[in-house]
Amino acid sequence: MAKRDYYDVLGVAKGADAAAIKKAYRQKAKELHPDRNSDNPNAEAQFKEANEAYEVLKDENKKAAYDRYGHAAFENGMGGGGGPRGGQGDFGSAFSDVFDDLFGDFMGGGRGGGGRRSTAQRGNDLRYNLRINLEDAFAGMQKTITVPTAVGCGACNGTGAEGGSEPQTCPTCSGMGKVRAQQGFFTVERTCPTCSGMGQIIKDPCNTCHGQGRVEKEKSLSVNIPAGVETGTRIRLAGEGEAGMRGGPTGDLYIFIEVQDHALFERESTNLYCRVPVSIATAALGGEIEVPTIDGGRSRVKVPEGSQSGRQMRLRGKGMPALRGGNTGDMFIELAVETPVKLTSRQREILKEFDQLSEENNPQGSSFFDSVKSFWDSMKG
Template identity: 70%
Template sequence: MAKRDYYEVLGVSRNATEAEIKKAYRAKAKELHPDRNADRPEAEALFKEVNEAYDVLKDPQKKAAYDQFGHAAFEAGGPGAGGFRHGGPQGDADFASAFSDVFDDLFGDFMGHRGGRRRTAARRGSDLRYNLRVTLEEAYTGKRQTITVPGSAKCESCDGTGAEDGSAPVTCPTCSGMGKVRAQQGFFTIERTCPTCSGRGQVVKNPCRACGGSGRVHRERTLNVNIPPGVETGTRIRLAGEGEAGVNGGPPGDLYIFIEVAPHPIFEREGPDLHCRVPVPMTTAALGGEIEVPLLDGGRTRVKVPAGVQSGKQLRLREKGMPNLRGGRHGDLYLELQVETPVNLTPRQKELLREFEAAGKDNSPHSSNFFSKVKSFWEGMTG
């Protein structure tokens, strides 16, 4: 089968410049690379054809011979004979450089860069987490809390460079600052992290004595944290730049404070609302009256109890609950009344209750209704 015209293979005109030929080769090689075309059996042959065409057209002498004699220039005895990839050491170097560019296009993102010199690996510091427990009263009013955070900070002796005062990190001699080294294995070029600089691209010849060359030192810091009113368990407060120090001049991480609100002996919280179970004397529940109840802000208020109230009755005090974290109205306070049966009665109290029972008539509507249903149930079973 006759060979295709090399200019046609690369998709360029005969008067294309060296840069245009190289650009076209990179695009074709990237498009037809076998690793990207597992479902196209013909891709490998086309990929080799593209490489063969570029090997000729990138070299001025081979290109001139091809322009004059065509493919015959490279057949046995032809003026350009010598075969594929025999353009001398410089020609091989040019081809390797072009293929290296294609390799970067294909795998650059995976390797962590897109060609060119790799800049020093300045890395952001890690984020830190601090768990802070507050009382319900503190969550209600807000507070200013002082905390101690262990972690790493930028070394002040070397200003985070890791180098002794008066010196500076130098370009890694192994990878020339790229942070990666390449090894040729047959047709492919394999990249790996530079073992000398661990991917940083720079090495420290005179490490700082204070931090051992890391640019960071372990240090406990004391911070003042503002706990806003209305926080609840799970609330997260972010302190930007208060996390671990960065590496190689990178920015510091953040500190996240996670709030946990401790249980309260009187109040239970449900979102912005508060709930409180209040015992009510039997006489007050029967006759009605007033009871005094506490508020979370430390105050107190009197609440009217309607006569004949039953256990479980809820009274609502508007905007006596928790403040809203994002502003706006407070939640509500719900009082759940629990009618209390008296204990440890005196003989006289017992006597009075027996008199009350004997004189009572239809004083317990729920009880009368319940036993009426029970009686109907039993009659239905026996019938």
């Protein structure tokens, strides 16, 4: 099959200048790259054809020979400079000319287009888990914490170099932090093994930080814990994280709050719940009980006559404050009618007598057993 005209392959007019040829090739390479055309079985052959055309037309001498003799210019050694080997062209040379333009966004820049890699790297963010009790969550507090972290080295001012010397450009990657290697049809980019991707090397590292620009140290911080925090609340302290590498910006510190369980109160959002035991006599006759509140105070609550276990009473405004302002929650008192234990003989006599006299005073029991009788009767039917 006869070869197509190289100008037709790239879609440019004869006599097009180098800029137009390169632009056309870039467009073709994008359209025909096999990785982007897995469903097109002809893509690889068309891609190679475009590379072969560009390999000839990008070179002034080869282009002049091709304009004069056509494809015959590269047959039997004609045209000088040895045209496309085996009719395929120097794929690596042609493709690498526009590699950066095509994939620079994905590979981190390219020759002549990305600039040198900065050695400064932002420090890591740190996490600190802080446990507080419910009383502190109610009132808010100032808490001093000690955080192990990395801080900028004072001996070298964070540069990592001894005596004020400057880092030098890495000779392996020329400051890019990455190196490229040709593997068949493709150019592979890897982190530079000499500078570990930093782009620079330190000939005379600081004796204190060994070239890192930072040292391990504990620091104390005063943290404001606002009233109303709950488990999972996150507090951010900007710039209090790990120091950056070689003068890079400092990371942030995130404090995660965990509010411990309380012996008396259970929390649900801004509301508090307190389960209070009451005697049978108080529940039956009614009366008053004294209950604690989260602020350390006391409140008297009236127990209605005939109260049952599980009955709740509300104390408005005695709960937790909302974290970001607004109303304060409520406190709910839940009654737990307590059955007495270890009865004396006299108490047993009184309770037996009371039980005989109170058959009509147990509405829930009467209702339940009436329902049980109806159930059994229906089963017999």
